[in-house]
Amino acid sequence: MRITVLGTGVVGRTLAAGFERNGHLVTLGTRDPAGTSHRDDFSEWAGQHGAIPLATYADAAADAEVVVNATNGAASVSTIEGVGAEKLAGKVLVDVSNPLDFSQGFPPTLSVKDTDSLGEQIQRAVPTARVVKAFNTVNAAVMVDPRLVGDGDTTVFVAGDDEAAKETVRGLMTEFGWSDIVDMGGIGAARGLEMWIALWVRLMGTFGTPMFNLKLVR
Amino acid sequence: MRITVLGTGVVGRTLAAGFERNGHLVTLGTRDPAGTSHRDDFSEWAGQHGAIPLATYADAAADAEVVVNATNGAASVSTIEGVGAEKLAGKVLVDVSNPLDFSQGFPPTLSVKDTDSLGEQIQRAVPTARVVKAFNTVNAAVMVDPRLVGDGDTTVFVAGDDEAAKETVRGLMTEFGWSDIVDMGGIGAARGLEMWIALWVRLMGTFGTPMFNLKLVR
Numbered sequence: 001m002r003i004t005v006l007g008t009g010v011v012g013r014t015l016a017a018g019f020e021r022n023g024h025l026v027t028l029g030t031r032d033p034a035g036t037s038h039r040d041d042f043s044e045w046a047g048q049h050g051a052i053p054l055a056t057y058a059d060a061a062a063d064a065e066v067v068v069n070a071t072n073g074a075a076s077v078s079t080i081e082g083v084g085a086e087k088l089a090g091k092v093l094v095d096v097s098n099p100l101d102f103s104q105g106f107p108p109t110l111s112v113k114d115t116d117s118l119g120e121q122i123q124r125a126v127p128t129a130r131v132v133k134a135f136n137t138v139n140a141a142v143m144v145d146p147r148l149v150g151d152g153d154t155t156v157f158v159a160g161d162d163e164a165a166k167e168t169v170r171g172l173m174t175e176f177g178w179s180d181i182v183d184m185g186g187i188g189a190a191r192g193l194e195m196w197i198a199l200w201v202r203l204m205g206t207f208g209t210p211m212f213n214l215k216l217v218r
Numbered sequence: 219m220r221i222t223v224l225g226t227g228v229v230g231r232t233l234a235a236g237f238e239r240n241g242h243l244v245t246l247g248t249r250d251p252a253g254t255s256h257r258d259d260f261s262e263w264a265g266q267h268g269a270i271p272l273a274t275y276a277d278a279a280a281d282a283e284v285v286v287n288a289t290n291g292a293a294s295v296s297t298i299e300g301v302g303a304e305k306l307a308g309k310v311l312v313d314v315s316n317p318l319d320f321s322q323g324f325p326p327t328l329s330v331k332d333t334d335s336l337g338e339q340i341q342r343a344v345p346t347a348r349v350v351k352a353f354n355t356v357n358a359a360v361m362v363d364p365r366l367v368g369d370g371d372t373t374v375f376v377a378g379d380d381e382a383a384k385e386t387v388r389g390l391m392t393e394f395g396w397s398d399i400v401d402m403g404g405i406g407a408a409r410g411l412e413m414w415i416a417l418w419v420r421l422m423g424t425f426g427t428p429m430f431n432l433k434l435v436r
Contacts, residue, residue, distance in 0.1 A: 113332060113413075185424065193417065195416035196416075198413035200410075202410040206403065214433065216432055217431055
């Protein structure tokens with residue numbers, strides 16, 4: 001598939017490389033391609049992933065079948081609005097971001113929670129896109145390789161209003177090796193998936209590593 | 219040990235019966251003992267647990283070594299304040315409640331979250347009590363019998379500022395059969411443990427049962 005990943009931080013780069021390994025045609029979107037390509041962390045990574053082109057958010061999204069929002073949660077809604085509803089209409093928009101607010105230090109608080117979620121804000125910003133909340137519950141390295149944690153049999157989630165879009169995301173997850181994929185229902189369930197991060201960040205402190213995940217035993 | 223459970227709903231009754239099975243001397247605390255003893259759900263249960271006496275919150279707490287708050291989250295702080303700092307001073311106060319607000323229907327929202335927690339509110343209400351947030355992450359039946367879920371190897375938590383108090387609670391958990399008990403640090407971690415409930419209630423809807431739990435794989 002033609003997959004565009006918005007965001008060139010660790011999460012965006014890790015997902016982009018993972019999708020490319022699985023045979024997809026990947027493009028990375030960023031605000032300022034020239035600036036990003038000169039950023040030290042990015043240029044080092046790009047040297048090993050030369051086949052993944054870099055474009056503006058809007059240009060990168062234009063030709064994609066699936067768009068992944070891996071931008072900073074604080075900038076996600078404005079980034080998606082900047083891409084515009086026209087370029088995202090009808091497309092699967094996978095939101096992997098979390099509404100983290102580090103302004104008070106660690107652990108971060110959530111800038112939206114409980115009565116709304118970032119996933120829902122993004123769906124409202126581009127109503128004709130088919131938003132699926134996914135991958136936000138684990139570390140980037142685990143997103144693309146669940147076998148890094150325990151025996152690999154842990155749980156990941158999808159939530160969204162469009163069944164076919166969720167099926168597409170489940171397929172991408174299965175390619176990464178995920179087998180226990182729980183469908184939480186509509187995009188409103190993003191509230192629960194994002195609030196899990198309040199426990200996740202504290203567990204990272206307790207365990208001293210982000211390399212863990214939950215398995216839902218039932 | 220002499221354990222007093224505050225609250226005569228399903229959670230309080232289940233914990234009280236569980237502690238009694240494990241050989242503890244248990245008392246149940248309620249606002250109005252006469253009214254509670256005539257409540258249909260309680261009198262039926264009491265017929266099978268005649269050895270567990272019922273007293274006012276304050277009387278029940280007076281002689282206890284460990285006090286368990288299993289009251290409705292919306293009433294927990296005022297109940298604890300009603301018992302009073304004098305009767306709780308130095309005691310282990312296990313807070314199993316969640317700040318659920320059902321006023322907008324299901325799923326409930328949280329009346330406190332992110333920048334504060336019910337566990338912290340209770341600790342502030344009785345500063346000389348040794349508050350431990352625990353058991354709030356699972357269904358009542360699972361609290362006292364983890365083997366009801368999967369192979370019984372799932373995760374439960376303690377959080378609190380007093381190490382000896384947490385050790386006491388770990389002991390009570392171990393008697394119930396818990397083995398993977400994660401110490402989250404100080405009572406501030408109650409924020410993460412309570413916000414997990416936002417995901418838990420949606421999982422209960424998805425699975426159609428409260429008989430599940432997370433295992434933290436690391």
